[in-house]
Amino acid sequence: MLDQRAENAAESQGFVRDYLLYLLAAASDSVSAEFHTRVREHGLRVPEWRILACLTDEDGQMVTQLAVLALMEQSRLTKIVDQMADKGLVKRRNDNRDRRRVRVFLTARGQDLADRLVAEARDHEAGIIDQITPERSAALKDVLSTIIELHGGMKQPGTPAKVLEGDHE
Amino acid sequence: MLDQRAENAAESQGFVRDYLLYLLAAASDSVSAEFHTRVREHGLRVPEWRILACLTDEDGQMVTQLAVLALMEQSRLTKIVDQMADKGLVKRRNDNRDRRRVRVFLTARGQDLADRLVAEARDHEAGIIDQITPERSAALKDVLSTIIELHGGMKQPGTPAKVLEGDHE
Numbered sequence: 001m002l003d004q005r006a007e008n009a010a011e012s013q014g015f016v017r018d019y020l021l022y023l024l025a026a027a028s029d030s031v032s033a034e035f036h037t038r039v040r041e042h043g044l045r046v047p048e049w050r051i052l053a054c055l056t057d058e059d060g061q062m063v064t065q066l067a068v069l070a071l072m073e074q075s076r077l078t079k080i081v082d083q084m085a086d087k088g089l090v091k092r093r094n095d096n097r098d099r100r101r102v103r104v105f106l107t108a109r110g111q112d113l114a115d116r117l118v119a120e121a122r123d124h125e126a127g128i129i130d131q132i133t134p135e136r137s138a139a140l141k142d143v144l145s146t147i148i149e150l151h152g153g154m155k156q157p158g159t160p161a162k163v164l165e166g167d168h169e
Numbered sequence: 170m171l172d173q174r175a176e177n178a179a180e181s182q183g184f185v186r187d188y189l190l191y192l193l194a195a196a197s198d199s200v201s202a203e204f205h206t207r208v209r210e211h212g213l214r215v216p217e218w219r220i221l222a223c224l225t226d227e228d229g230q231m232v233t234q235l236a237v238l239a240l241m242e243q244s245r246l247t248k249i250v251d252q253m254a255d256k257g258l259v260k261r262r263n264d265n266r267d268r269r270r271v272r273v274f275l276t277a278r279g280q281d282l283a284d285r286l287v288a289e290a291r292d293h294e295a296g297i298i299d300q301i302t303p304e305r306s307a308a309l310k311d312v313l314s315t316i317i318e319l320h321g322g323m324k325q326p327g328t329p330a331k332v333l334e335g336d337h338e
Contacts, residue, residue, distance in 0.1 A: 014225070014226030014227065015222060015225055015226050015287055015290075015291075016222050016223055016225075016226050016238065017226070017314075018310065019222075019290060019291075019294060020200070020294050020297060020298070020306065020309070020310060021197070021200055021201055021204060021290070021293075021294065022222070023309075023310055023313040023314060023317065024193065024196055024197035024200065024201070024313060025197045025201060025240060026240060026313075026317050027193055027197075027313040027316040027317050027320075028190070028193035028194045028196075028197045029240050030316065030317055030320035030321055031189070031190055031193065031316060031320050032190055032193070032194060034320065035190060053184060053185050053188070053191070054185055056183070056184055056185075057183030057184050057185050057186070058183065069185065071194060071195060071198050118184055121184075121188060121190070122184075122188075124190075125188060125189050125190065128189060128316070128320075129189070131315075131319055132312055132315055132316065132319075136308075136312050136315075137189065139305075139308060139312070140189070140192075140309065140312050140313075141187065141189060141192055143301055143305050143308070143309050144192040144193060144195075144196040144309075145186075145192060146300075146301055146305075147196040147199065147200060147297070147301065148192065148195050148196050148199055150300055150301075151196075151199035151200050151203065151297075152199055
């Protein structure tokens with residue numbers, strides 16, 4: 001009886017609730033909405049948080065590279081970086097080798113805010129990992145990384161992660 | 170030597186590339202961007218496609234319910250539904266029981282376009298499932314559904330999926 005019900009429920013699920021792209025978007029939206037509330041409590045907007053987080057991993061990224069990593073159009077990123085510079089969170093400097101290229105660096109204040117938010121993000125993430133179990137989380141991260149690799153989310157010709165070594169400061 | 174390199178790469182991965190919320194957003198963005206290109210080729214905008222897809226599963230949904238399922242603010246959804254009505258893709262009707270409530274139905278033209286796009290979406294999805302293997306895909310869908318359930322992505326008090334049965338037509 002219960003099995004029959006479960007079967008009927010699965011059948012009546014239709015397209016959307018079993019469609020991978022929908023499930024990815026809905027899962028991403030639901031957990032991100034929770035954390036974004038905290039981001040805004042720090043007086044930051046979501047794209048500003050994304051930029052801070054990306055710079056924490058690698059300070060002094062070029063605008064082009066940062067746009068790919070922060071999942072933003074370059075024109076939008078440039079505008080937000082300008083606003084963050086006005087707020088004293090980042091500073092822009094021309095690249096030493098190629099003066100036409102702009103690199104973005106955290107200020108002390110930006111670094112401090114980023115550190116606090118990354119700690120909160122790790123806390124929030126730990127709660128989700130606990131819920132779905134560490135094993136399923138590890139498998140989830142693994143398959144998501146595969147999808148990103150295959151579908152170009154982090155690809156950017158000519159700017160591998162280590163390209164900045166010895167390139168600034 | 171190769172192991173050492175892999176280890177260094179993992180260590181240098183930092184926060185973002187191992188952060189679950191980032192991986193979800195990046196994976197979702199990368200596969201969705203591909204399909205959204207096809208959506209636009211049909212002269213549709215992405216939120217319009219989302220609404221069509223949700224109505225394919227259950228025609229005549231109420232605006233409130235549709236907004237939750239289509240991952241949109243209600244005010245935004247209302248505006249887009251209005252535009253879709255102007256294009257002849259959907260029609261709005263007041264609920265039989267509660268005249269203040271608006272239900273959204275596909276027109277024949279909307280149904281036709283939705284059917285074609287759902288078929289394309291299933292094709293595109295099948296390609297991704299093949300790449301990451303059906304087993305990993307099933308596990309992925311399962312864990313994403315768990316996250317959505319736990320974090321409220323599809324929750325909506327008083328409007329379970331079957332509430333419409335016998336409620337219209």
